[in-house]
Amino acid sequence: MDALQLVDKQTKLFALRKGVKDVVLYDKDLVKEKFQGLLPEQVLDFKALRGDASDNIPGVTGIGEKTAIELLLKFGTLDNLYKELEENSEKAKNLKPKLRETLLQYKEQAFLSKDLAQIDKNVAIDFSLERCSWKNYDKEKAATLLRELEFYSLVGKLPDPNEQVKENMKLW
Template identity: 40%
Template sequence: MLLLIDGNPIVHRSFHAIPQTIKTSKGELTNATLGFTNSVLSLIEHFKPESIACAFDTSKKTFRHERYEEYKATRVEAPQGLYDQLPRIFSILKALNIATITAPGYEADDIIGTLVDMAEKAKLRGVIIVSGDNDFIQLVSPLTSFYSISRGLQKAVTFTPEKVKETSQLSPEQWIDYKALRGDPSDNLIGIPGIGEKTAKELLLKWHDLDGIYTHIEELKPQTKKKLIENKESAILTKELVTIHRQVPLDVTLKDLAYQEPNNVEMYNLCTELEFRKLAERFENSALF
């Protein structure tokens, strides 16, 4: 089983969920590092993966920004205290022997999409994506599941093709067309203003995808037709930008993601330095592994 973790959402959730009073005696802020470490350990305990990777966005703009300058423009910049903890988080992942992957010009979504593509071409069954971003629904297939932690690890939901259909009436392949119609405010993508969830689903259930809807544009209600015609370029752009790329040039193979035992000594030293006493004890005793 291959476990693919979208690192950024877990870091952000940990930073905002755990008090910023969590610091070392020297004053180093460690709340995100502590939360992230506990979350990753919980995921390993739960899934017991044979292979694992953790993908991160970079600070550089991506091809999506080049295509649309306003992409994610409405997002509030994360506090510096969060960014300052990333080196520690990467050190933790290294000590856990978890492959950490970034790709300038691409998002973590695209890295994971590429790894999913590699795994499915190899007929690897049991790929699980962990994230709070529902864009990953588009990658769900008979071989790949999406473990959504949008409401936290304790309330995680596993999306299979059947679960996607049950909860949304749509297939995973239709998710990008749904987003094209509805837009995505979190990424500052407009879609088609005035098209609600009900209408979007009705259109897709009848005509399958965006191309099918525009092919039958003359058969739509006047108001819906007007909205679709006036905002066609926006819908096409939104679909393009929400589509996860699956051909990112990565210098890794599936064999590189094979999960090894953590470096318990290094984890103990890191946890001791960060003053994570309970975690340090676990790695000192090596009982967890």
């Protein structure tokens, strides 16, 4: 799950397991459990090593989930893994020769995969809370748009444009 890289002490992630009723709330501990000891900040490097066919992220050819987890538990980060490999450190020397060769051969692909998988958290967003207000909106125009988009069940749920926002619908 791409968004797990965003989980931290302030951010948790709701994810659907099956259908819309079975929901999981991921925090740091649950991410660590799901990825056999990896922290949320390592999820991106995990995806860089293992790849993700559904997102067209190649990863390192021949590296699967188990090996990616083992490497990150041993080296911490993708950057540190390649630093240790290039310095031929004792830690790196303990890797199987074929694995070392594969990692070095696909280094560029690993970092490309990391770039492809990374969610940009610093996107400028033009946001105005006032523009989000739905008071005095054109109900007929909204209904027409919903029908065009085939959201028929929502048409009947449109509130009266002048209706007070109910307490349970307030953002804060």
